[in-house]
Amino acid sequence: MQRKKILLVSSHPEPRSLNAALTAFAAGHLRAAGHEVRVSDLYAMKWKAAVDADDIPDHVADRRLDVLAAHERATLAGRLTPDVLAEQEKLRWSDALILQFPLWWFSVPAMLKGWFDRVLTNGFAHGPAVPPPYSEGALGGRRALVSVTIGAREAAFSDRGAHGRLADVLHPVQHGVLWFTGMAPLAPFAVYDAVGVPDERFAAAVREYGRRLDGLFTDDPVPFRLLTGGDYDRDLRLRPGVEAAGASGLDLHVRPSPDTAR
Amino acid sequence: MQRKKILLVSSHPEPRSLNAALTAFAAGHLRAAGHEVRVSDLYAMKWKAAVDADDIPDHVADRRLDVLAAHERATLAGRLTPDVLAEQEKLRWSDALILQFPLWWFSVPAMLKGWFDRVLTNGFAHGPAVPPPYSEGALGGRRALVSVTIGAREAAFSDRGAHGRLADVLHPVQHGVLWFTGMAPLAPFAVYDAVGVPDERFAAAVREYGRRLDGLFTDDPVPFRLLTGGDYDRDLRLRPGVEAAGASGLDLHVRPSPDTAR
Numbered sequence: 198m199q200r201k202k203i204l205l206v207s208s209h210p211e212p213r214s215l216n217a218a219l220t221a222f223a224a225g226h227l228r229a230a231g232h233e234v235r236v237s238d239l240y241a242m243k244w245k246a247a248v249d250a251d252d253i254p255d256h257v258a259d260r261r262l263d264v265l266a267a268h269e270r271a272t273l274a275g276r277l278t279p280d281v282l283a284e285q286e287k288l289r290w291s292d293a294l295i296l297q298f299p300l301w302w303f304s305v306p307a308m309l310k311g312w313f314d315r316v317l318t319n320g321f322a323h324g325p326a327v328p329p330p331y332s333e334g335a336l337g338g339r340r341a342l343v344s345v346t347i348g349a350r351e352a353a354f355s356d357r358g359a360h361g362r363l364a365d366v367l368h369p370v371q372h373g374v375l376w377f378t379g380m381a382p383l384a385p386f387a388v389y390d391a392v393g394v395p396d397e398r399f400a401a402a403v404r405e406y407g408r409r410l411d412g413l414f415t416d417d418p419v420p421f422r423l424l425t426g427g428d429y430d431r432d433l434r435l436r437p438g439v440e441a442a443g444a445s446g447l448d449l450h451v452r453p454s455p456d457t458a459r
Numbered sequence: 460m461q462r463k464k465i466l467l468v469s470s471h472p473e474p475r476s477l478n479a480a481l482t483a484f485a486a487g488h489l490r491a492a493g494h495e496v497r498v499s500d501l502y503a504m505k506w507k508a509a510v511d512a513d514d515i516p517d518h519v520a521d522r523r524l525d526v527l528a529a530h531e532r533a534t535l536a537g538r539l540t541p542d543v544l545a546e547q548e549k550l551r552w553s554d555a556l557i558l559q560f561p562l563w564w565f566s567v568p569a570m571l572k573g574w575f576d577r578v579l580t581n582g583f584a585h586g587p588a589v590p591p592p593y594s595e596g597a598l599g600g601r602r603a604l605v606s607v608t609i610g611a612r613e614a615a616f617s618d619r620g621a622h623g624r625l626a627d628v629l630h631p632v633q634h635g636v637l638w639f640t641g642m643a644p645l646a647p648f649a650v651y652d653a654v655g656v657p658d659e660r661f662a663a664a665v666r667e668y669g670r671r672l673d674g675l676f677t678d679d680p681v682p683f684r685l686l687t688g689g690d691y692d693r694d695l696r697l698r699p700g701v702e703a704a705g706a707s708g709l710d711l712h713v714r715p716s717p718d719t720a721r
Contacts, residue, residue, distance in 0.1 A: 210509075210510060210511040210512060210524055210526070211512075211523055211524040211525070211526075213523045214523075214524075240509075240511065244509075246508035246509045246569040246570070246573060247472075247502075247506075247508045247568070247569050247570040247573070248472060248563075248568065248569070248570075249472040249502065250472060250473075261473055261475045261476075262472055262473040262476075263473070263476075263654075264472070264473075264561075265610065265654060299526075301510075301575075301576050302572070302575045302576060302579065302631065302635060302636050303630075303631035303634075303635030303636070303639075304566060304572065304631045304635070305572075306509070306510065306572070306576060307508040307509050307510070307569045307570070307572040307573030307575075307576050307577075308508070308509040308510075308569070310564070310566065310567075310568070310569040310572045311508060311509070311569030313563075313564045313569075314563050314564060314568060314569050315569075317564065331621065348527065349695075350694065350695075352694035352695055352696050353694070353695035353696075355696060357696045357697040357711060358695055358696055358697075359593060359684075359686060359691050359695040359696070359697070359712065360634075360635070360695070361630055361634065361635075361708075361709050361712060362708065362709075365627065365630065365708055365709050366630065366631055366635070368565075368623055368627065368628065369564065369565035369566045369628055369631065372565075372622075372623065373564055373565030373566070373622070373623075373628070374564050374565070377565075392525075392527060422621075424621060429621050432612065432614035432615070433611075433612075433614055433615040433620055433621040433622070434614050434615075434617060434619045434620055434621070435619040435620075435621070443705060443707075444707075445705075445706075445707060445708065445710065446623075446624065446627055446707065446708035446709055446710055447623050447624075447627050447708055447709070448707065448708055449619060450621065450623065
């Protein structure tokens with residue numbers, strides 16, 4: 198088996214939480230399989246969540262802060278803050294990224310959102326200086342796996358669940374962050390009903406998580422469409438007739454499986 | 460015209476940004492129409508973005524922090540931090556909530572996500588102590604409007620746009636935050652291609668925004684389904700046959716319009 202490098206970014210304030218336990222399990226499981234693992238435990242690192250002018254060491258106090266342009270200048274000049282540069286270095290180093298978080302308000306915690314906002318700068322993860330999104334991408338060649346704990350029951354996130362399908366709720370992360378930057382995300386791993394999980398259910402969850410981690414480099418990623426290759430027109434609209442019959446909404450942006458296409 | 464109370468929550472680090480200009484425009488426009496407006500400018504307030512044990516003044520240092528349970532205990536005891544209590548008081552006071560933010564990584568900035576995570580506590584905005592979600596809700600009777608600036612062009616967020624329909628990308632906010640807590644969200648107001656907007660386009664944008672603000676209490680909200688009333692079963696799954704023919708994904712959770720149903 199090939200030795201790989203995995204970055205695990207974890208976001209929960211409590212070191213004895215289910216999220217912390219899943220992070221520790223994943224790190225141990227992957228290391229036991231011979232991989233190298235680095236963990237960014239955002240709360241333990243006292244990660245700064247909000248983008249502001251302090252992120253741009255060369256920012257002139259009275260000048261208007263245009264985040265996109267300032268991020269690009271600072272990134273290309275190598276003039277970002279040490280905390281951001283360290284995370285970018287870990288991403289460059291990695292062959293795969295795992296995100297571990299509790300679903301808060303149907304999204305990542307502010308802490309992890311701030312890792313996206315501050316680390317994935319214009320010039321590093323997107324923008325004219327790097328390969329285009331949804332294809333090669335700035336972080337192309339990397340696998341990605343979301344591992345999420347959810348208070349609700351699975352039915353509420355199922356195909357007809359009131360909260361929306363989990364894949365749709367996580368679309369901004371799966372497609373908008375991971376796939377956009379060129380990573381190949383797998384289907385998310387979720388632990389539902391995650392408040393006060395009894396030992397038996399925790400044991401079952403880590404068994405399943407272990408199988409997912411074993412497939413990190415071999416399972417099929419979500420077959421999101423490439424921006425290159427003709428599916429989309431120049432205005433980034435899906436060309437007519439490309440989709441499976443009856444597909445609509447976010448399903449348009451997933452390539453039909455051979456079964457669906459038939 | 461009836462005098463209403465509107466809370467405007469704005470999240471951009473630059474006081475001369477397009478977002479700040481839209482916030483100032485909205486506050487002025489609504490006040491000119493006779494309404495009361497309060498503005499929470501999160502960056503100006505140096506809002507703390509990340510939930511942690513400091514949010515729970517009664518938290519005992521060595522005790523395990525269970526965020527849901529701790530939020531509920533602290534909320535019901537009136538023992539939250541002054542910054543959180545102040546935002547909850549503004550929400551209680553309000554007849555409508557407007558969220559103003561730039562779309563960063565297909566979602567709200569970490570700063571605004573931290574306002575959701577910290578203000579909308581168990582016991583205040585959700586949980587067993589308040590009316591159930593997606594219906595009456597903890598914040599029932601309030602209107603809500605998302606006003607978002609987006610760097611990309613509109614086509615990329617259109618029905619077949621590569622980024623996904625804007626309504627789907629914003630589903631975690633529109634349905635997961637606003638509708639979940641009982642507010643009635645309107646369709647979002649978006650300014651696309653929002654980098655370096657020339658004066659003419661800004662003038663057109665605020666004309667359109669003014670019309671949307673004029674309709675804040677009279678336009679039809681997004682017709683999301685109620686959890687009560689029989690559309691969903693006890694496991695929160697949409698009952699078979701309730702939807703319009705061919706509907707799938709997130710569209711399942713919007714009531715078919717008379718046109719669609721025909």
